[in-house]
Amino acid sequence: MLPLHAPILETRRLRWTDEADCQRWAEALARQPALRDATVCLHGPLGAGKTTLVRHLLRALGVQGRIKSPTFAVLEPYQAGTLAVSHFDFYRFEDPREWLDAGFREIFAQPGLKLAEWPEKAAGMLPLADLDVHLAPGAEADERHVTLHAHTPTGQALLS
Numbered sequence: 001m002l003p004l005h006a007p008i009l010e011t012r013r014l015r016w017t018d019e020a021d022c023q024r025w026a027e028a029l030a031r032q033p034a035l036r037d038a039t040v041c042l043h044g045p046l047g048a049g050k051t052t053l054v055r056h057l058l059r060a061l062g063v064q065g066r067i068k069s070p071t072f073a074v075l076e077p078y079q080a081g082t083l084a085v086s087h088f089d090f091y092r093f094e095d096p097r098e099w100l101d102a103g104f105r106e107i108f109a110q111p112g113l114k115l116a117e118w119p120e121k122a123a124g125m126l127p128l129a130d131l132d133v134h135l136a137p138g139a140e141a142d143e144r145h146v147t148l149h150a151h152t153p154t155g156q157a158l159l160s
Contacts, residue, residue, distance in 0.1 A: 006128050006151045012159055014146040015138070022049060022144065023056045030060035034157035036083055037111050039127060041119040044135035049144055050117045053133070054087055057115070061085065070117075074102065084112035090121035099125040130155035 016022050029035060042050040051069045058067050061080035070076040070089040078085040086107050093099070099122040108114055108127050119126055131154075134147040150156040 008149045008151060010150040010156050010159055012148040016144040016146060018142040022053055026053055026056035027060040030057055032158050034154045035113055038130040038154050038158060039114045040131045040133060041116045041129040042133050048135040048137055050135060054115050087115045089117040091118040093121040096122045096125045131158050
């Protein structure tokens with residue numbers, strides 16, 4: 001049996017030549033009203049810039065203080081004004097069922113922004129991502145090739 005894949009309603013491809021491009025895109029994304037209740041999944045190899053993108057996005061949303069990678073904690077919660085943000089990193093998961101054991105279903109059922117790094121480590125457990133962000137290193141040190149897939153109308157709104 002072949003795995004089922006989420007339908008893609010829209011795809012965009014970007015090329016960031018440096019981190020400033022990433023920051024500008026994160027700032028534009030932060031201005032989208034649909035972000036207030038969205039699930040954004042970040043894909044890419046180690047060092048592709050997933051956490052860097054999240055940091056720029058959280059700063060653009062007004063988060064102050066230290067923004068750390070949730071690699072060991074799995075979840076870092078933030079408050080950006082009235083917006084609850086949950087930043088997940090599933091890199092250390094050995095089994096997707098760890099997502100259920102951790103009680104994350106309840107967090108994903110609540111309003112707010114959910115950002116998930118390494119979502120494939122929780123495959124089959126996560127709700128449908130509104131937007132999948134695929135980051136790939138380019139030929140130059142800071143260059144990134146970005147593919148965006150919107151799976152829902154919310155995801156499409158985030159691309160506008």
